[in-house]
Amino acid sequence: MNSEDVLKALAGVRFGTTALPESGRLSPVVVDPSGRVTVSIGIDPAEAAAAEPVRAAAEAAIRLVPGVSAALVSLTAERAPGSAPARPAPPPAGGMPRPPRAQSIPGVKHIFAVASGKGGVGKSTTAVNLALALKARGLSVGLLDADIYGPSAPKLFGLGGQKPRVISGRILEPLDGYGVQVMSIGFLVEEETAMIWRGPMVMSAITQMLREVAWSELDALVVDMPPGTGDAQLTMAQAVPLAGAVIVSTPQDLALIDARRGVAMFRKVEVPILGIVENMASFACPACGHVSHIFGHGGARAEAEKLGVPFLGEVPLEMAIRETSDSGRPVVAVAPEGPHAASYRAIADRVWERITGGAVSRPAPRIVIE
Ligand SMILES: Nc1ncnc2c1ncn2[C@@H]1O[C@H](COP(=O)(O)OP(=O)(O)OP(=O)(O)O)[C@@H](O)[C@H]1O
DSSP states (O other): OOHHHHHHHHTTOEETTEEGGGTTOBOOOEEOTTSEEEEEEEEOGGGHHHHHHHHHHHHHHHHTSTTOSEEEEEEEEOOOTTSOOOOOOOOOTTSOOOOOOOOOOTTEEEEEEEEOSSTTSSHHHHHHHHHHHHHHTTOOEEEEEOOTTSOOHHHHTTOTTOOOOEEETTEEOOEEETTEEEEEGGGTSOHHHHHTOOHHHHHHHHHHHHHSBOOOSEEEEEEEOOSSOSHHHHHHHHHSOOSEEEEEEOSSHHHHHHHHHHHHHHHHTTOOEEEEEEEEEEEEOTTTOOEEOTTOSSHHHHHHHHHTOOEEEEEEEOHHHHHHHHTTOOHHHHOTTSHHHHHHHHHHHHHHHHHHSSOOOOOOOOOOOO
């Protein structure tokens, strides 16, 4: 089964008077190795209600193609080529408008984002270890890998090659990563496919991952955002009902400038900044133990103060963190008693306090009567 077969099936579905494949509205059809088919129909936002039956008919037609395990058809409103990029409406005279608030997700109490102004600063490593640190505090935790251009949760949790089970219709069951409920676009499509997704397709995929996953009674859902502060990130920050955002930065000046952009982006959409984490803050020589601050020290804390946001803590540049992350054994899960797990736990505690306004509930001490 390939995209040609899917297009043949879609020839029987009409958009107005035209067959869908001839309408010029279809995105490229994506077929993953497990037979899951993804395609989107480009519409004008005003057509949304009228186009919904077409979307449903397209999905039904695709499901009938032999070899299809699941069909995901979404409606996307894409800007016309050459027109201005989609941005929030300009502020009316008298102040910033309140952006439309994304709807909450049933069964999920608090959602927060882990973001960075640029790539490669350790955002995903931080997101995964923060999720595990909250889990270690006895909370029920999920992680949504929304980094669609470079999904890393499958690798970081050691879940590469696994596929989520379809529970019913379009609803997917999250995978289990050391007790954290995990969903990633990386489970659904090949990494190379994710890289070429166009903005609107990405958005609908994120919305589906958020709302069509059987998250089970979560205290916290950690969203690993795509790096950067462009339109895609801005739209996503609006689409997800975020309680706040954690910004990860490295101490280099450049990264701090990017962190500032990250803070500005979330402020624009009125998502509270929970604070800044300084990653790769110091380096301890494995041979002699001498600690060096290769990129200087204290920059992120000073920057946080300047921006008026909390400094959540620092994580050193450590071989053990890289090795455990990259081999799917995150340090908080595999070395919970070590110093690195303690750094992540302290940061997670501050994040949780900021979100709930209270201290983290700790597992009750075990009382042994002899
Ligand atoms: N504190 C740390 N010490 C050592 N290595 C680290 C640390 N934090 C992250 N790394 C390593 O740095 C690399 C990049 O980390 P990660 O993938 O988490 O970054 P990212 O900001 O999410 O990147 P991307 O922009 O690609 O999504 C990985 O190899 C990871 O193991």
